[in-house]
Amino acid sequence: MIGMNGTETARNEFRVMPANLSDKRTILVVDDDPSIRSLIVEALRHEGDYIATEASDGKEALDALRSNLYDLVISDIQMPGMNGMDLLSRIREIHPSISVIMITGYPTVGLSVSAMKTGAVDFISKPFRIDELLYKVNIYMREKSLLSADGLLHKVEQEKLRDKVRQVSATGFIFDFIERLGVSNDNVFRVIADLALKVSNGEHCAILLYDRESDEFLPKITGCIDPIPPRHTMPWPKELLREVVSKRDGILFNVSDAEGSASILCAPLMIRNNVFGILGLWKDRNGACFSDQDLHVILSLARRASLNLENKVLYETLYTNIAETFRALVTSIQARDHYTERHSQSVMQFVVRTAEIMQCSPDDIECLKIAAMLHDIGKIAIPDHILLKPDELTVEEYDVIKTHCTIGDDILTQIALFEKERKIIRHHHENWDGSGYPDGLAGEAIPPLSRLIAVADAYDAMTTNRPYRMSMSHDEAVTELRRNGGGQFDPQVVDAFIGTFRKSETVAFPTLACPAQKQHRD
DSSP: OOOSSOHHHHHHHHHTOOGGGTTSEEEEEEOSOHHHHHHHHHHHHHHSSEEEEEESSHHHHHHHHHHSOOSEEEEESOOSSSOHHHHHHHHHHHOTTSEEEEEESSOOHHHHHHHHHHTOSEEEESSOOHHHHHHHHHHHHHHHHHSOHHHHHHHHHHHHHHHHHHHHHHHHHHHHHHHHHOSOOTTHHHHHHHHHHHHHTOSEEEEEEEETTTTEEEEEEEEESSSSOOTTSSSOOHHHHHHHHHHTSOEEEEEEETTEEEEEEEEEEEETTEEEEEEEEEEOSTTOOOOHHHHHHHHHHHHHHHHHHHHHHHHHHHHHHHHHHHHHHHHHHHHHOHHHHHHHHHHHHHHHHHHHHTTOOHHHHHHHHHHHHHTTGGGGGSOHHHHTOSSOOOHHHHHHHHTHHHHHHHHHHTOGGGHHHHHHHHTTTOOTTSOOSSSOOOGGGSOHHHHHHHHHHHHHHHTSOBTTBOOOOHHHHHHHHHHHBTTTBOHHHHHHHHHHHHHHSSOSSOOOOOOTTOOOOO
């Protein structure tokens, strides 16, 4: 006889099932409430067609499932230790052919959808009528009996194939999505967190940066699918995080307490096999848990994201090193011509403000900062007797000065990272009407960012004292810019440039006298 509350007796009966009962279907009932468990088991026995086995929680149920093959599992959701949703995920991995009916005293639409998507055949709310449960059991058992062995095998293989396709599709989507981020996306951590929430159906996500010296985990990004903060956000279990760092591998962890349960998934973010951060996700409502398949997908995301971040770090390091090299070249010009230092800084400030008024993209503004600082780098090849001449230049000397645009282009030609900046520098003396140099480009053919530097460059030159002429006032320089809008300058850029002064109500840079022995050449 099967004991009312003892699972061991039930399992023993299953193992020594008499020959005349061999056609009976086997059912595993999982619930931490002994009274409900006994009610269901007794009702199933009374039906006469089923052999019922009991388990008090998810872990005990898994032990039974590893020893025996069941036709159906009836499981509560809210249980200590491994809850019903986690058990459902494990059943799908171990025995996809087993039908599962879920029972809960806290039904929600989200929970029922999650259960059905995970593989449950039905979902019943407490309190339930026992005849309703038996009806559903009979329906699913009859459906299974109508399937031949080959049909059942085919169904199992289809389920496995569907799971594999989903996993491969999710992994492929992750690779393609992160590949499109490139290496210049400053929001890469936010994108990774949002993507992790999507592919895992998680509720909350965080990226924690690991400080090896202090052994601390510092929040970098947090996100969730709703504005309600989770109970298990802080503190993260440090033992769990340290285990991820130590193993350099992902961990799936489920925790239950008096307030409910939470499912936590952590994956390491690594550069050159060193953990620099952890991608963490969790669910803390509806009893839904992450599965091993979720862990596999998030590990794929973490690895691909780590590669992207490593490339980003290498790119930024290379970019910074090259930029510093060119800044050193500019410094060498400044040692010859003190005007260049102030001029480059002024032009950079002016074009950034103009670009903001014109709503240029953040990437364009960063590009302008570099191009403005280096726009006169070609002057490194201009002889001192021309660059520093205190008098008016001859036509021949001015032709030499004009070569600084192409020389700057040549200097940057071998650096692929500065391809865009190189073109801006080459064309920053082109005129809107085509009368400029070096290529005589006109109108829209002139790179847009070159047009911004052209206006800022001219304004700063006009408002600076020269040994051979006094500087113009701000108003005089603005009048000159307006007069040449549509001729020398793009009129829209002129309007935007002048608008930066209206916005600030002051001229950002005061007129500075250039030392008598030095002279700037445009």
